[in-house]
Amino acid sequence: MRHGLRVYRLTVAMWIRSTMTYRASFAMTTFGNFAATAFDFAAILLMFTHVDALGGYSLPEIALLYGAAGTSFGIVDLLLGTVDRLGRRVRDGTLDTLLVRPAPVLVQVAADRFALRRLGRITQGLLVLGYGLFALDVDWTVSRVLTVVLMLLGGAGIFGALFVGGAAFQFFAQDAAEVQNSFTYGGNTLLQYPPTIFARDLVRGVTFVVPLAFVNWLPAMHVLGRPYPLDLPQWTAFASPLVAAGCCALAGLAWRAGLRAYRSTGN
Numbered sequence: 001m002r003h004g005l006r007v008y009r010l011t012v013a014m015w016i017r018s019t020m021t022y023r024a025s026f027a028m029t030t031f032g033n034f035a036a037t038a039f040d041f042a043a044i045l046l047m048f049t050h051v052d053a054l055g056g057y058s059l060p061e062i063a064l065l066y067g068a069a070g071t072s073f074g075i076v077d078l079l080l081g082t083v084d085r086l087g088r089r090v091r092d093g094t095l096d097t098l099l100v101r102p103a104p105v106l107v108q109v110a111a112d113r114f115a116l117r118r119l120g121r122i123t124q125g126l127l128v129l130g131y132g133l134f135a136l137d138v139d140w141t142v143s144r145v146l147t148v149v150l151m152l153l154g155g156a157g158i159f160g161a162l163f164v165g166g167a168a169f170q171f172f173a174q175d176a177a178e179v180q181n182s183f184t185y186g187g188n189t190l191l192q193y194p195p196t197i198f199a200r201d202l203v204r205g206v207t208f209v210v211p212l213a214f215v216n217w218l219p220a221m222h223v224l225g226r227p228y229p230l231d232l233p234q235w236t237a238f239a240s241p242l243v244a245a246g247c248c249a250l251a252g253l254a255w256r257a258g259l260r261a262y263r264s265t266g267n
Helices: 002-020 023-047 059-092 095-099 105-111 116-135 142-173 177-191 200-209 217-224 234-238 240-261
Strands: none
Touching: 002 023, 002 105, 002 116, 023 059, 023 116, 059 095, 059 105, 059 116, 059 142, 059 177, 059 217, 095 105, 105 142, 142 177, 142 217, 142 234, 142 240, 200 217, 217 234
16 A cells, blocks of 8 residues: 555656646646636526526535535546546557556556646635535534535545446446546536436435435535435435445455456457
8 A cells, every 4th residue: 555655646746747847838727627617617607697596405505515526526536537548548558568567557547647737626616615615504513514524535535436446347348438437527517416406216326326425415415404305314414434435445346356357458
């Protein structure tokens, strides 16, 4: 573990030095990343020029959902976002070069071409989250503050597991980056809106099958003092870190299975 973290740190530092060689380009691409993700929330703001609530939720409440999901996803997208290129490496054979290096393959794949410009997504998510937290009329108890912290940590863990699990699937499918993106980027978009606007079967699916609901929906219901559509017990609002740990364990097993099944290019 220590060796893997050191390799990741050194590789990321190399890419950051490379990025900072062209500071103006870095500033422009980071702002572009910020602006591109901001359009999603701009669309929500446009909706609220015509309605007072969306699915029974006010703008500050949706800002909380949007900001929590966006921040958690942004952190993972920064740290692990390049693993979705694994299928391309499998197809062109460049994964073989990683196998002969004295470093964990997952660490090398995650750190390769580290894109610091993705800080723009995190910044945008934090700004929207900050607006939601300050605009909400909520009695901020210790449990609610703790829930917000656990929501961000657990959400990052769940998204991280989806990134790694999706990468493991590409060992077998090889050309499945878009399938992975449907759960990662698509899941982030889904969670930006309240669960009340979706069909009940979809809510069940993202609660019990792919537990995206633990990223922000369930914890946010405790913060907002709202009942969850599936009438789950209140303690589930604090279960995000446990769910994230379970998802990460499953993703780790899937990664090891995929790596063992890999038989090199041309075979």
